Amino acid sequence: MTDRSFKVALLGAGTVGSQVARILTEDAEELASRIGSRPELIGIAVRDTTAARDTTVDAALYTTDAEALIDAADVVIELTGGIEPARTRILRALSGGAAVVTGNKALLAKHGTELQRAADAAGVQLSYEAAVAGAIPILRPLRDSLAGDRITRVLGIMNGTTNFILDAMDSTGAQFDDALAEAQRLGYAEADPTADVEGHDAAAKAAIVASLAFHSEFTIDDVHCEGIREISADDVAAAQADGYVIKLLAVCELDGEGVNIRVHPTLIPRKHPLASVRDAYNAVFVESRDAGELMFYGPGAGGAPTASAVMGDFVTLSRRKVLGGPAIPDQSHRNLEATSLSRVVSRYTVGLHVKDKLGVLARIAQVFADHGISIQTMHQTKHPEHEAGEPETTIRIVTHRTTDERLEGTLAEISALPTVDRVTSIIRVEN
Amino acid sequence: MTDRSFKVALLGAGTVGSQVARILTEDAEELASRIGSRPELIGIAVRDTTAARDTTVDAALYTTDAEALIDAADVVIELTGGIEPARTRILRALSGGAAVVTGNKALLAKHGTELQRAADAAGVQLSYEAAVAGAIPILRPLRDSLAGDRITRVLGIMNGTTNFILDAMDSTGAQFDDALAEAQRLGYAEADPTADVEGHDAAAKAAIVASLAFHSEFTIDDVHCEGIREISADDVAAAQADGYVIKLLAVCELDGEGVNIRVHPTLIPRKHPLASVRDAYNAVFVESRDAGELMFYGPGAGGAPTASAVMGDFVTLSRRKVLGGPAIPDQSHRNLEATSLSRVVSRYTVGLHVKDKLGVLARIAQVFADHGISIQTMHQTKHPEHEAGEPETTIRIVTHRTTDERLEGTLAEISALPTVDRVTSIIRVEN
Numbered sequence: 010m011t012d013r014s015f016k017v018a019l020l021g022a023g024t025v026g027s028q029v030a031r032i033l034t035e036d037a038e039e040l041a042s043r044i045g046s047r048p049e050l051i052g053i054a055v056r057d058t059t060a061a062r063d064t065t066v067d068a069a070l071y072t073t074d075a076e077a078l079i080d081a082a083d084v085v086i087e088l089t090g091g092i093e094p095a096r097t098r099i100l101r102a103l104s105g106g107a108a109v110v111t112g113n114k115a116l117l118a119k120h121g122t123e124l125q126r127a128a129d130a131a132g133v134q135l136s137y138e139a140a141v142a143g144a145i146p147i148l149r150p151l152r153d154s155l156a157g158d159r160i161t162r163v164l165g166i167m168n169g170t171t172n173f174i175l176d177a178m179d180s181t182g183a184q185f186d187d188a189l190a191e192a193q194r195l196g197y198a199e200a201d202p203t204a205d206v207e208g209h210d211a212a213a214k215a216a217i218v219a220s221l222a223f224h225s226e227f228t229i230d231d232v233h234c235e236g237i238r239e240i241s242a243d244d245v246a247a248a249q250a251d252g253y254v255i256k257l258l259a260v261c262e263l264d265g266e267g268v269n270i271r272v273h274p275t276l277i278p279r280k281h282p283l284a285s286v287r288d289a290y291n292a293v294f295v296e297s298r299d300a301g302e303l304m305f306y307g308p309g310a311g312g313a314p315t316a317s318a319v320m321g322d323f324v325t326l327s328r329r330k331v332l333g334g335p336a337i338p339d340q341s342h343r344n345l346e347a348t349s350l351s352r353v354v355s356r357y358t359v360g361l362h363v364k365d366k367l368g369v370l371a372r373i374a375q376v377f378a379d380h381g382i383s384i385q386t387m388h389q390t391k392h393p394e395h396e397a398g399e400p401e402t403t404i405r406i407v408t409h410r411t412t413d414e415r416l417e418g419t420l421a422e423i424s425a426l427p428t429v430d431r432v433t434s435i436i437r438v439e440n
Numbered sequence: 441m442t443d444r445s446f447k448v449a450l451l452g453a454g455t456v457g458s459q460v461a462r463i464l465t466e467d468a469e470e471l472a473s474r475i476g477s478r479p480e481l482i483g484i485a486v487r488d489t490t491a492a493r494d495t496t497v498d499a500a501l502y503t504t505d506a507e508a509l510i511d512a513a514d515v516v517i518e519l520t521g522g523i524e525p526a527r528t529r530i531l532r533a534l535s536g537g538a539a540v541v542t543g544n545k546a547l548l549a550k551h552g553t554e555l556q557r558a559a560d561a562a563g564v565q566l567s568y569e570a571a572v573a574g575a576i577p578i579l580r581p582l583r584d585s586l587a588g589d590r591i592t593r594v595l596g597i598m599n600g601t602t603n604f605i606l607d608a609m610d611s612t613g614a615q616f617d618d619a620l621a622e623a624q625r626l627g628y629a630e631a632d633p634t635a636d637v638e639g640h641d642a643a644a645k646a647a648i649v650a651s652l653a654f655h656s657e658f659t660i661d662d663v664h665c666e667g668i669r670e671i672s673a674d675d676v677a678a679a680q681a682d683g684y685v686i687k688l689l690a691v692c693e694l695d696g697e698g699v700n701i702r703v704h705p706t707l708i709p710r711k712h713p714l715a716s717v718r719d720a721y722n723a724v725f726v727e728s729r730d731a732g733e734l735m736f737y738g739p740g741a742g743g744a745p746t747a748s749a750v751m752g753d754f755v756t757l758s759r760r761k762v763l764g765g766p767a768i769p770d771q772s773h774r775n776l777e778a779t780s781l782s783r784v785v786s787r788y789t790v791g792l793h794v795k796d797k798l799g800v801l802a803r804i805a806q807v808f809a810d811h812g813i814s815i816q817t818m819h820q821t822k823h824p825e826h827e828a829g830e831p832e833t834t835i836r837i838v839t840h841r842t843t844d845e846r847l848e849g850t851l852a853e854i855s856a857l858p859t860v861d862r863v864t865s866i867i868r869v870e871n
Contacts, residue, residue: 032588032730043587043655138585144731146577146585154569154577156474156759157463157751224474282737285716299463299748300575303738306713307731317730320588328587334765 014047015327018082018107020054020075020098021089025112025139028316029086029323030066043324046331052078054089080105084327086319087111096120103127103135108330110322112139112315118213118229121220134329134336136322141214142167142291144314145307146321151221151295159298160222162262164439167214169289169309170205171237171257173197175274176287178245179254185240197289207236208257208272215259218293219270222261224343227270231347235273244360244434247388247405248276254284255436267348276358276438351414356385356440358407359420360433365391365400369428373404376426380419383409401430407438445478446758449513449538451485451506451529452520456543456570459747460517460754461497474755477762483509485520511536515758517750518542527551534558534566539761541753543570543746549644549660552651565760565767567753572645573598573722575745576738577752582652582726590729591653593693595870598645600720600740601636602668602688604628606705607718609676610685616671628720638667639688639703646690649724650701653692655774658701662778666704675791675865678819678836679707685715686867698779707789707869782845787816787871789838790851791864796822796831800859804835807857811850814840832861838869 019030033040033050041047053066054075072078075098079085085102087109089095095116102109104127111117117124117140128135138148142165151160166172170192177188189206192198204210212232219227237257248255253276261270277284282304286292291309296302308314329336363369370389377384388405408416420432450461464471464481472478484497485506503509506529510516516533518540520526526547533540535558542548548555548571559566569579573596582591597603601623608619620637623629635641643663650658668688679686684707692701708715713735717723722740727733739745760767794800801820808815819836839847851863 028730036588036590039590040588145734146581149580149585150577153756154580154752155748156755157467157471157753158748159467159470282716285713297748299459299744299751301739301742301745303576303736305734305736307734311732313730314732317586317589317728320730321585324587325584328768329765332766332768334760335763337759337763 013331014049015083015331016051016081017048018052018054018078018085019050020078020085020087020095022053022055022071023088024312025315025319026053026088028312029088029319032316032320034066040324044327044331046327048084048323048327051081054078076101079107082107083330084108084110084323086323087113088319089113090115092116092119096124099124100127103131103133106131106133108134108136108326108336110136110139110319110326112137112319114140114210114213114217118216121217121228122226128336129338132336134326136326137217138322139315139318141217142293142305143307143309143311144317145291145293145305145309146318147218147293147305148221150305151218155295155297155300158300160295161298162260162296163218163222163293164283165211165215165218165259165293166256166283166286166291167259167293167309168205168208168211168257169291170198170202171208171211172286172291173289174206175237175240175255175257178240178242179249182242182246184242185238206238208234211257211259211272215261215270215272218259219261219268222295223263223268223345225268225345227268227347231270233271233273233350237274239434240274240436241434243403244436247358247360251407252279253277253438254279256283256286258283258439260439264348264352267346269348269350269353271350271353274436276436278440351412353413354410355413356408356410356438357416358405358434358436358438361404361406361423362430362433363402363404364428364430365402366428369402370404372426372428373406373423376423377406377408377419380415380422382411382415382419385409403433444762445480446514446762447482447512448479449483449485449509449516450481451509451516451518451526453484453486453502454519455743456746456750457484457519459743460519460750463747463751465497471755475758475762477758479515479754479758482512485509507532510538513538514761515539515541515754517754518544519750520544521546523547523550527555530555531558534562534564537562537564539565539567539757539767541567541570541750541757543568543750545571545641545644545648549647552648552659553657559767560769563767565757567757568648569753570746570749572648573724573736574738574740574742575748576722576724576736576740577749578649578724578736579652581736582649586726586728586731589731591726592729593691593727594649594653594724595714596642596646596649596690596724597687597714597717597722598690598724598740599636599639599642599688600722601629601633602639602642603717603722604720605637606668606671606676606686606688609671609673610680613673613677615673616669637669639665642688642690642703646692646701646703649690650692650699653726654694654699654776656699656776658699658778662701664702664704664781668705670865671705671867672865674834675867678789678791682707682838683710684708684869685710687714687717689714689870691870695779695783698777700779700781700784702781702784705867707867709871782843784844785841786844787839787841787869788847789836789865789867789869792835792837792854793861793864794833794835795859795861796833797859800833801835803857803859804837804854807854808837808839808850811846811853813842813846813850816840834864
């Protein structure tokens with residue numbers, strides 16, 4: 010279709026990288042016609058060229074000299090992950106005039122501003138759709154499609170592992186540990202699941218999404234983060250009884266003159282579009298002034314789906330490069346500040362284990378009232394006697410809207426009551 | 441923020457146009473900073489400047505001289521609808537070097553290729569996200585985000601009026617006429633609902649979506665179109681009993697070396713993500729080789745949501761114009777042909793009214809077998825005796841996969857049987 014070609018360097022040949030290499034090889038003709046110039050894969054940088062490789066790709070393409078590869082490329086696709094050497098290599102590519110596609114969420118959530126500024130200074134394009142929600146096109150709609158609107162809130166299920174675990178707990182009544190073991194057995198969770206179940210992975214994506222949605226610069230350090238380890242089968246059952254489901258949500262919302270960004274388990278009504286996101290799927294729900302409510306749904310991880318997002322960026326950016334158009338610089342200019350979680354107003358469910366004594370419920374209700382928190386519902390469930398012989402009761406309270414700060418003070422006082430054993434759960438509720 | 445400005449002409453001041461005028465006026469500062477140059481609204485072309493106008497917009501902006509306005513503009517936003525004079529005006533704008541944003545689906549579905557070629561020839565941008573599914577960003581993801589993937593099928597609920605009617609029938613058991621009257625009362629359906637209920641509106645959108653998804657040129661004449669007028673409360677109840685819901689789907693799918701594009705009522709399983717699209721919402725479900733299954737959901741119509749899509753196009757295209765980048769030409773190059781409906785393989789539900797005589801079911805089953813169509817299920821429901829005194833039965837058949845052509849031949853033979861009163865419904869089933 011065209012005689013011209015341009016040089017592409019691929020860094021990394023893991024789950025996503027090997028899929029990208031396959032598409033670049035197998036679809037060369039189709040890509041050339043869509044871009045208007047032929048992409049020539051000049052090399053794949055790996056740590057060890059003797060390791061087993063995809064046989065569909067020419068073995069001579071593998072190299073350990075990433076720097077030489079980068080310096081020879083027009084477009085660099087970085088799929089190695091981690092902060093270094095990815096950061097140094099991307100900066101080298103950008104300053105050398107190469108456009109860069111990356112799916113490196115950890116790096117972007119930490120050094121996104123530095124990378125974007127380096128791209129702007131060099132007048133080249135940096136694209137990273139694959140860094141958030143795998144194959145789901147969410148960054149481009151936030152940046153371009155909603156560019157003339159005002160986004161007020163983004164709610165996302167941005168981690169497939171935790172959604173799989175919570176969905177399994179919801180549908181089978183399993184405890185967290187059993188659902189995690191099942192996720193590990195099926196390959197949805199890693200042997201060390203910390204980054205997923207503690208919410209760090211979702212927090213990185215939340216920082217990237219908030220930066221684009223609110224035209225500001227946020228890092229993962231701006232994100233308040235709670236995981237799902239403490240969620241019990243009791244919490245899930247209680248949510249079900251009230252018509253809710255528990256999801257690990259990333260929430261990015263306008264908060265006065267700032268933006269509050271947080272990741273935490275959340276009760277959402279079963280009728281909410283996010284409630285029906287099952288298994289390891291991801292979804293991002295966007296609320297804006299004019300568009301109203303939008304939702305984007307799809308596979309949030311996996312080699313081929315993430316490669317699809319990488320290739321979408323690659324074709325779009327290469328096409329622009331071939332046409333000779335200027336890079337589109339960063340639009341972060343509002344520079345809204347991240348706000349503290351203590352300001353956030355929300356409804357909560359609180360679970361308490363208390364001694365089964367007359368008046369304990371009234372005493373607890375009084376502490377909430379003293380702190381100015383209005384209670385919406387209060388349920389008491391009596392348990393069979395303990396081995397110690399003393400009867401025990403679970404109290405579950407749903408509050409009206411209050412601040413995190415106020416709730417914290419309330420629960421500190423309640424925990425100190427002699428009739429209260431412990432606070433078993435605190436989960437936010439979104440409508 | 442910037443001293444430079446560029447001139448914007450708005451054609452039309454209806455539901456969407458008035459919202460666009462509001463945003464251009466109220467958000468001038470914010471838009472200037474996002475675009476990098478100040479958009480100056482130089483006029484709003486209307487048929488009659490004396491009609492009641494939005495008081496937030498300077499009355500002096502209204503004019504009946506659309507041509508003079510177009511000739512003075514850098515960007516033209518066309519929101520008048522209909523084929524003429526919209527087509528002539530857009531061609532005038534493009535050939536004069538102005539970029540154009542339009543939400544005119546009827547025009548694009550008929551003359552999209554002509555307009556795109558005129559834009560490419562002039563080296564200017566033509567954008568039309570608002571033409572499909574209102575505020576839902578679907579065209580940009582299809583064109584850019586999935587540019588390195590291979591889309592195999594698109595299923596869309598692309599008309600809010602019919603989704604409202606079908607959802608009402610599903611949740612209340614109402615007949616079509618009552619649900620339509622309710623939709624009209626609530627403003628979801630027009631006094632003359634033909635374009636919506638006959639599927640013409642969805643068919644126009646399907647032609648636009650298929651063109652982008654398959655990088656080819658299709659018009660509304662390539663779309664097979666059936667509406668929802670014939671859907672009865674009985675059909676809805678029978679679907680419910682089998683775990684299905686009836687939706688008016690636009691289906692665009694690869695069919696050998698071509699693309700089949702059609703709009704028709706369809707049974708989809710209740711667990712399918714499209715099944716939970718309620719009220720007047722729209723959703724587009726995309727299947728592709730690498731990304732797998734994606735869904736985009738949101739308001740499919742309305743002044744503000746559609747204006748959000750218009751403004752997204754406007755900011756993106758103006759930004760590129762300000763940066764001095766070239767327009768992105770059309771990527772339609774595969775030129776796949778539209779295929780005939782008779783080739784399409786699908787499952788069907790067929791409803792029949794028959795005389796309640798022994799052996800009628802066996803006779804009908806034999807005709808299906810003679811035509812090589814395998815029956816999955818066959819239900820028989822006996823009715824109270826007719827006034828005429830003759831007992832009657834409803835038979836509902838779900839077939840395995842077969843072609844439209846083969847089913848047509850089968851039903852022609854069955855209709856001619858003396859024991860068969862009539863075929864009451866034929867609805868396709870998607871999984």
